[in-house]
Amino acid sequence: MNAEIITIGDEILIGQIVDTNSVYIAEQLNLIGINVYQKTAISDNRRHIIESIDRAFVTSDILMVTGGLGPTNDDITKQVLAEYFGAGCMKIHEPSLEIVKNLIQRLNITLSETNIRQAELPDCCIPILNKNGTAPAMWFNRNGKILVAMPGVPFEMKAIMNDVIPMICKHFKLKSIYHKTLLTYGIPESVLSEKISEWENNLPKHLHLAYLPNPESGVRLRISAYNGESKQTLEQEVDAQFATLRTILKTAVYGENNDNLATATGKLLQQKGAMLATAESCTGGHIADMICSNSGASKCFVGSVVAYSNNIKIKTLGVNATDIEMYGAVSEQVVRQMAQGVCKALNADYAIATSGIAGPDGGTAEKPVGTVWIAVATPKRVIAQKYILSKLRDVNISRASAIALNMLRLELIEEKD
Amino acid sequence: MNAEIITIGDEILIGQIVDTNSVYIAEQLNLIGINVYQKTAISDNRRHIIESIDRAFVTSDILMVTGGLGPTNDDITKQVLAEYFGAGCMKIHEPSLEIVKNLIQRLNITLSETNIRQAELPDCCIPILNKNGTAPAMWFNRNGKILVAMPGVPFEMKAIMNDVIPMICKHFKLKSIYHKTLLTYGIPESVLSEKISEWENNLPKHLHLAYLPNPESGVRLRISAYNGESKQTLEQEVDAQFATLRTILKTAVYGENNDNLATATGKLLQQKGAMLATAESCTGGHIADMICSNSGASKCFVGSVVAYSNNIKIKTLGVNATDIEMYGAVSEQVVRQMAQGVCKALNADYAIATSGIAGPDGGTAEKPVGTVWIAVATPKRVIAQKYILSKLRDVNISRASAIALNMLRLELIEEKD
Numbered sequence: 047m048n049a050e051i052i053t054i055g056d057e058i059l060i061g062q063i064v065d066t067n068s069v070y071i072a073e074q075l076n077l078i079g080i081n082v083y084q085k086t087a088i089s090d091n092r093r094h095i096i097e098s099i100d101r102a103f104v105t106s107d108i109l110m111v112t113g114g115l116g117p118t119n120d121d122i123t124k125q126v127l128a129e130y131f132g133a134g135c136m137k138i139h140e141p142s143l144e145i146v147k148n149l150i151q152r153l154n155i156t157l158s159e160t161n162i163r164q165a166e167l168p169d170c171c172i173p174i175l176n177k178n179g180t181a182p183a184m185w186f187n188r189n190g191k192i193l194v195a196m197p198g199v200p201f202e203m204k205a206i207m208n209d210v211i212p213m214i215c216k217h218f219k220l221k222s223i224y225h226k227t228l229l230t231y232g233i234p235e236s237v238l239s240e241k242i243s244e245w246e247n248n249l250p251k252h253l254h255l256a257y258l259p260n261p262e263s264g265v266r267l268r269i270s271a272y273n274g275e276s277k278q279t280l281e282q283e284v285d286a287q288f289a290t291l292r293t294i295l296k297t298a299v300y301g302e303n304n305d306n307l308a309t310a311t312g313k314l315l316q317q318k319g320a321m322l323a324t325a326e327s328c329t330g331g332h333i334a335d336m337i338c339s340n341s342g343a344s345k346c347f348v349g350s351v352v353a354y355s356n357n358i359k360i361k362t363l364g365v366n367a368t369d370i371e372m373y374g375a376v377s378e379q380v381v382r383q384m385a386q387g388v389c390k391a392l393n394a395d396y397a398i399a400t401s402g403i404a405g406p407d408g409g410t411a412e413k414p415v416g417t418v419w420i421a422v423a424t425p426k427r428v429i430a431q432k433y434i435l436s437k438l439r440d441v442n443i444s445r446a447s448a449i450a451l452n453m454l455r456l457e458l459i460e461e462k463d
Numbered sequence: 464m465n466a467e468i469i470t471i472g473d474e475i476l477i478g479q480i481v482d483t484n485s486v487y488i489a490e491q492l493n494l495i496g497i498n499v500y501q502k503t504a505i506s507d508n509r510r511h512i513i514e515s516i517d518r519a520f521v522t523s524d525i526l527m528v529t530g531g532l533g534p535t536n537d538d539i540t541k542q543v544l545a546e547y548f549g550a551g552c553m554k555i556h557e558p559s560l561e562i563v564k565n566l567i568q569r570l571n572i573t574l575s576e577t578n579i580r581q582a583e584l585p586d587c588c589i590p591i592l593n594k595n596g597t598a599p600a601m602w603f604n605r606n607g608k609i610l611v612a613m614p615g616v617p618f619e620m621k622a623i624m625n626d627v628i629p630m631i632c633k634h635f636k637l638k639s640i641y642h643k644t645l646l647t648y649g650i651p652e653s654v655l656s657e658k659i660s661e662w663e664n665n666l667p668k669h670l671h672l673a674y675l676p677n678p679e680s681g682v683r684l685r686i687s688a689y690n691g692e693s694k695q696t697l698e699q700e701v702d703a704q705f706a707t708l709r710t711i712l713k714t715a716v717y718g719e720n721n722d723n724l725a726t727a728t729g730k731l732l733q734q735k736g737a738m739l740a741t742a743e744s745c746t747g748g749h750i751a752d753m754i755c756s757n758s759g760a761s762k763c764f765v766g767s768v769v770a771y772s773n774n775i776k777i778k779t780l781g782v783n784a785t786d787i788e789m790y791g792a793v794s795e796q797v798v799r800q801m802a803q804g805v806c807k808a809l810n811a812d813y814a815i816a817t818s819g820i821a822g823p824d825g826g827t828a829e830k831p832v833g834t835v836w837i838a839v840a841t842p843k844r845v846i847a848q849k850y851i852l853s854k855l856r857d858v859n860i861s862r863a864s865a866i867a868l869n870m871l872r873l874e875l876i877e878e879k880d
Contacts, residue, residue, distance in 0.1 A: 058489075058502065059489060059498075059499040059500075059501075059502065060489060060490070060493050060499065060673070061485075061486045061487065061488070061489030061490030061491075061492075061493055061499070062490075062673075062675050063486075064481060064482075064483055064486050065481075065482065065486075066481055068478075068504075069478045069480075069481050069482075070478065071478070072475075072476060072477060072478030073477070073478030073479075074478075075478075076477050076478055081476075082476040082477065082478070083476075083505075083506070083511075084476075084503065084504065084505050084511075085475065085476065085502075085503070085504035086501065086502070086503050086504075087501065087502035087503075088500075088501050089500070094500075094501075101518075201855075256477070256479075258479050321772075324769075326748075326751075329755075330751055330752055330754070330755025330756070330760070331743075331748030331749070331750075331751030331752040331755060331767055331769065332748070332752045332755075333748075334743075334747055334748030334751075334752075334769045335747055335748040335749045335751075335752045335860075337747070338746075338747025338748060338749075338769070338771065338821075338860070339747070339856070339857060339860065341821075341822070341823055341824060341856055342824075343747070343771065344771055344772070347771050348771055348772040348774065348775060349768065349769040349770050349771040349772055349775045349779075350748055350767070350768070350769035350771075351766065351767070351768055351769075351779075352741075352748065352751045352755070352766040352767035352768075352769070353766050354755065354760065354761055354764050354765055354766040354767075355738075355761070355765040355766055355809075357765065357809075357810060358765060358766045358809055358810075361810070362766075362768075362779075362808065362809065391779065392772075392774075392775055392779065393774060393775075393778070404755075404758075405758070406758055407758060407759075438618075439756070439758055440756060443752075443755070443756065
């Protein structure tokens with residue numbers, strides 16, 4: 047079954063914003079086994095909207111439309127859809143009006159005609175509540191095919207999609223489907239695919255494997271299971287396959303589904319009741335930021351010293367000044383002392399330290415841009431490793447951060463064994 | 464003049480990657496005065512590609528195509544375009560073959576048939592060198608209209624666009640155009656537009672104003688100047704208009720074009736020869752990361768203490784333990800001491816400190832999720848301010864970081880006056 051995602055609004059066309067809505071919608075449709083045939087972004091133009099819907103209905107059963115539902119004059123999606131689907135009239139949708147009233151009240155504004163009109167919907171649509179905004183969503187039927195129109199504000203759209211996905215499954219009587227993702231780090235995609243080719247070739251036909259590579263989070267392997275007897279059976283089958291995969295990929299597997307390198311490492315630390323600190327030079331706080339962006343980070347993370355100046359490396363982290371002079375700040379000697387020093391200074395059990403030349407300036411023949419030393423200190427030992435990454439500052443910072451977290455993760459696993 | 468951007472490849476349709484290529488292309492076309500009529504994402508399917516090109520040529524003069532130029536079997540864009548534009552044969556493009564050979568040599572791999580085929584192009588296209596990858600770009604002419612096909616790897620595409628934009632300007636004899644962007648922070652878009660409405664209404668017709676709002680970087684105001692006598696005249700006109708705008712918006716203006724809050728603040732610090740440190744609790748290193756993501760950060764930034772645990776606030780930053788107990792870690796008393804403490808600990812002249820409840824847990828009736836205290840310490844005084852932001856952890860972290868940098872920026876300006 048095919049779907050098309052149509053995004054309406056100028057912001058996308060002038061390159062002002064990155065369209066993450068259609069990514070989310072495509073992912074959600076994909077998860078229930080629907081193929082996204084095309085994505086289209088168009089402006090708030092009546093003829094263009096109508097032509098696009100006409101064209102999309104030829105190839106797709108499901109049209110997901112976002113944007114153009116705001117209260118201003120340039121937003122015309124609702125009117126055009128009313129016309130397209132032959133609405134008799136516009137009708138106030140009382141539950142939506144209630145939400146509008148509540149939102150307006152909270153802002154201490156008096157309810158205007160414009161506000162009320164937000165809750166007016168074509169009489170030929172099935173209204174879908176927008177609990178987080180003033181523009182309700184609409185479901186239109188047409189010869190067994192459907193069009194769903196949603197507001198373009200990402201968090202409003204996402205909450206609505208939660209309700210729409212089950213409606214789509216019911217309407218099209220979709221078969222049960224189950225997904226699970228295994229997260230790996232440290233093995234390039236091409237090597238990974240060779241390693242698991244025998245396992246992959248023996249997968250039963252109703253289990254589909256997808257490779258989802260990402261330079262910062264490694265390669266994710268997703269199995270989608272279709273046509274099973276029950277969700278439970280599918281779940282058991284996928285779990286059994288992933289169990290085999292884990293024996294092949296071993297410690298390269300760091301988690302499942304929504305885990306990330308920071309949460310995976312955090313879990314291992316929590317199992318030990320241990321606390322982590324970071325000492326960051328070239329990564330400039332990026333590792334701390336990656337850790338703290340997850341809620342509950344305080345259970346295993348005490349904090350970080352971003353030691354951008356050599357003075358802080360010496361004074362706060364206790365790095366030997368002579369070593370900085372002799373070997374340079376980007377050296378094995380210094381990064382090891384940074385890791386040990388931050389453990390002591392912040393009273394942590396484990397530490398990560400980074401020192402490198404992020405670029406674009408500061409490279410030399412001996413230490414080109416992209417040279418990074420990473421150290422991990424544990425209660426038992428300190429390990430350090432040199433990497434030559436890229437010429438690009440942002441790539442160097444994010445890759446060094448991911449590698450550093452993964453180094454700690456592998457060390458924590460090795461200790462366990 | 465209209466353009467359409469066509470993205471070919473499954474990654475976009477399954478929601479695996481966020482499409483930033485089309486954002487960049489749209490922005491670049493917009494900057495030379497070309498209207499992007501539609502963006503379309505389709506799969507590697509011959510019929511679908513041909514239908515989309517046919518449809519796009521009806522409404523647009525310029526078709527920008529990315530993706531599907533790789534060496535694997537699923538990449539068919541080059542073959543389909545050769546067929547579509549009636550190529551006589553495929554011909555090796557020698558300068559591209561040289562690049563392929565060099566890239567392969569660097570990887571220590573022997574040159575394969577597949578590698579050589581990457582440098583083969585339809586004889587009816589104008590080749591465009593891809594200096595950073597193995598797939599060259601192609602320019603096709605058709606009744607005065609054009610199609611440009613580029614590889615989908617973002618940094619390869621961007622380098623190619625640098626060459627393509629002047630070719631488009633020349634081909635369509637585009638009039639000279641000039642852009643400049645003024646960056647503002649702290650005034651909401653609706654208030655801003657009222658403040659400058661008189662100025663905006665008096666803008667000469669050939670100067671176009673665009674509002675580009677972004678929650679993390681404020682509202683950017685871009686003037687595009689068309690139809691001028693010369694680039695120099697346009698530049699002078701825009702500069703004069705922005706000079707007036709600066710007198711209206713005063714210190715809300717923090718920079719131009721590619722500046723950001725961190726670089727703008729850094730410039731002010733450098734003018735004083737002063738160094739900055741940050742003490743971050745709820746922002747968890749995000750401010751340090753924002754600063755260090757700009758090259759040259761070390762000229763005004765010594766480092767940061769990410770004080771996630773109270774212990775570090777007390778031991779490393781010298782916050783009074785009794786105050787933490789009495790007022791809580793999220794309080795004016797504590798955040799002020801954090802700012803002063805990090806100045807002392809890291810030997811900095813200025814400091815920013817944050818302490819708040821990022822969420823989703825940890826909120827109370829008195830201090831709900833989103834409560835953030837921010838302090839700025841200068842050689843003369845310490846100021847502190849409370850904000851109630853949102854319920855979302857990532858929004859709270861990034862907004863608190865931007866507000867904190869802006870607080871410091873305003874304080875630095877006030878000192879100057």
